[in-house]
Amino acid sequence: MTAERHQIRIDRLLFTREGQDFRFDLALDRPITLIAGASGSGKTTLLQLIAGFEHPCEGRILLDGLDVTRLHPSQRPISLVFQDNNLFAHLDIFTNVALGISPGLSLSALDRERIAGALERTGLGGYEKRMPASLSGGERQRAAFARALVRNRPFLLLDEPFAALDPALRVSMGALLRELQAETGIMIVMVTHLPEEVERLADHVVFIERGQIGFSGPPARAMEADAPPALRAFLGNPDA
């Protein structure tokens, strides 16, 4: 799996909401892409389009060459992690992770091993019977990663997954994410509003301005003179 190189192609996408047009045209193939941009610029919208929660008026979305534009979210080869509420509060951690394998919860012995392995890998070994409310914010996000691991889908979309965590935890969670990527070869697309996350994690940066792609390239180029001023301001100012 590590040898594979996944790719996302966003082909002349047009999406309209309340009179505002969003136009995206992108090709992504690096392991970790970070999507940045101001509040309301459309970065989460782009993620929702890829995941299938929003439907474009025009254009196509291809994942590894497969046109998923008309596919239901469940039919897309994608795992998701949000900022919060990734776990069903009334189900224990084991069940929450198991739902990633089988929504009907019919699990083979092998599946159970895989769940235990994924929990072990994310540092949650022994947490099977715990309820989400008894976990810390970081632990809950790690459980969500464990579910993404057992789901075994080639793409992982994250919407500000570390926004609710404190800075030190953010760093270690970012490191975990990178390790998991390296081990599985999964392609990661993550929305963030933190410049330091871009610097730390990104192989590729997409910067969105008012519903358009302002920049798409390696982080090193993002600080160069031809990059949009807003992007340079964003990266240059850690408080942005």
Added chain:
Amino acid sequence: MLTARERRRALAGGGLALAGMLLFAALATVALLRTGLAARGDPLFDPYLWRVLRFTVLQAVLSAMLSVLLAIPFARALARQPHFPGRVWLVRLLALPLGLPVITGALGLLEVWGRKGWANSLLHLLGVPEPISIYGLSGILLAHVFFNFPLCARLLLAGLERLPAEYWLLSSNLGFTPWQLFLHVEWPEIRRQVPGMAGLVLMLAATSFTLVLLLGGGPAATTLEVAIYQALRFDFDPPRAVSLALLQIALTGSLLLLLSFLSGREEEGTSLTLSPRRPDGRTAGRRLADGLTLALGTLFILLPLSAILASGLKADLVRLVSEPLFLRALATSLAIALPAGALAVLLAVAITGLRLTLLETSNGRGLTARLARLAPGAASLILLFPPTVLGTGWFLMAGPSRVESVAPFLVVTINGLMAFPFVLRILEPAITSHRLRTARLAASLGITGSNRLRRIDWPGLKRPVWMGLCFGAALSIGDLGAVALFSSDRLITLPWLLYSRMGSYRTEDAAGLALLLALLCLALTLGGTPAGNRKPSHDS
């Protein structure tokens, strides 16, 4: 998370509310028992009473089951389709039936389902020779479902919409089938609500009076409430009335206790950022199925309402609304309903505050926590206290010379108490999730006391409070029970006027008044439901 002062205040407020309600009911009971009017000494448990008990329980349990069972698919479909034209009106409509005077709703129902109703006319056209009769248990259930199912659906809908928006996205990403979604996401929430909701319907159905007699077809359909009324009004036997009322509370109370074992575990999980987006509702098949469910449910609610509209329009509405008596009755009705709604809100806020504070103090464990969880249900038992008993007891307490001056307050209090359990259902979840969201932050920022009320609680809760007030007022405005007891020429309300017109052959006027009352209820529910649907989320 609360300061010691805030805790003291919450405990005092909740304790005061509970004690006040208990005292209000207890004083009335004692006053009744002290009349000195000897009991006739008829045995309480005669075969007649056993029959009445059996029927009361049977129809109440069936009414509750049917209302809840029908509300579940309807609320699910409505939650699954967050955007369609007219949705906000449909949600408003759900609060309407329970606000209608019982006789108005019943006549509307009969216009549709009666022997000469629309349904039977249609069947006749299709060649069915004999009309299908609903009188009997089926008619009672039909009416109870008509009055209660919409409220159940609305409460369930609110519960489903309170679930974190991410749940729906994740579920669809994880490929849940509708059944799996129901099992993993919707049912846990629904199950949490069912005991309280079914309990409300159970209490309403158990104490149902006019509907049971009117649609029951004969005295085989008799509830305890009828026996209580009979004991107090016709036989004037207060001790018997009190015994029957206590029996009613014990009986229905134990049913409620059974129900409470159904309750799921408390949980948190609130979303702030996203509006409900339901990918699972977007397939053509789902849309069709949901559309059908919603259309059927809406038709069921709307047909009797249109019957009320149709017969109301035959009346001379212009003359009716320009009559000074109508305007006076309108003013009196509002002057009773709005404070009654406010009282219900106050009680609900106080009881919820008590519960949350006790839960926090006890860390959700032990006897205190168990008591805290029981408090709202126990307070709701006031619904089982027949207004006739409360009113008559307080009438005795006030005495003939003072009764006219205290009557408005008593009518407001009784109406407020009867509306309280419903308002509690609206406010309790809202306050609880508001607390969960803000408690830590407010405490960490040191925002307490009146600052907290002004800057955090009021902005966050004004919508549910307003909704509770409007709904409580809507429930009170159609009520005749309390006013009828203290009836004097100075306390003429709209339902009273309606009944008075019916009682003097003015059926058309009565139909017109029924329509105006329904419109008034609708206007009140407007206040309770914000006009704009929640907007789709933007980037954060």
Added chain:
Amino acid sequence: MTARLNGILSTFLTAAVAATLLTAPARAADKELTIYTYESFTSEWGPGPKVKEAFEKTCDCTVNYVSVADGVALLSRLKLEGAESKADIVLGLDTNLVAEARETGLFAASGVDTAATKVPGDFKDDIFVPYDYGHFAVIYDTQTLKNPPKSLKELVEGDPAQKIAIEDPRTSTPGLGLLLWVKSVYGDKAPEAWAKLKNRVLTVTPGWSEAYGLFTKGEAPMVLSYVTSPAYHMVEEKTDRYQAAAFSEGHYIQIEVAGMLKGSHDKDLAQSFLRFMISPAFQDIIPTTNWMMPVTATSTPLPDAFGKLVTPSKTFLMAPEEVARNRKAWVDEWLAAMSLK
């Protein structure tokens, strides 16, 4: 928030009190007469307003009404208040309630000569003065019922597909009236009669209003009401669609009475009202407002519609004491017969 709600609450309470107090009588004459009665008497369509106006012209006093739902509620209210009651006159009890009312010991002998009153069934009482009466009757819709029953027997044994709406004897006076009617005609065979009639009964409503509402809505082609009911439709709605069925066995009567209380603060005034009540000034008002029959001659002839009403061949009336003694047993009997499967 609590403080604000408290503010709102007190504002509304003040408004509620204001709304009710503002309507209190403005004129305070020296003498006042407080009459407890039922609500349809004092409604703007009822006799109340005209009676007040007419009596106030003669007495130099102010008439205050306190109205409750119906005759039964009237008696309950009186029992609740006991000797402290502010009532001078209680108007609107019927003969079936008279025995219980007498038992309260709250009423004073009227001292009114009722020789001029003509009430079928020969009701005479030293305390209670009758002011109107009406025979119970089955009212039918001529558009849907071509062959109305001509006797109680025909009603009992007729086609079960032709329904009748009746009132509950446990909660309403017409319901009790029908119970007594059937008892008067069938005696010990009453349970059997009810068991048969049960199949024709659409439903048993808590009160007259609901039953009559079902009838005018067309749900049932027959309803238990009064012989005088068609007069309303003929006079006010100019239609003779609704008619009373004359029953060959005869009809049970409801006589409405008033009495004055021992605790009245102005017994002379109360007594003069009772006298006024059986004078033409009061009796003229009754037919077209209360839709019942006057008990003495009116100064002008009754409207033509009253001439078209059914005249019962025989009047049934049980002694109040007999009713009071047997009511519970008879209601139980009725319950048993009507609850049979």
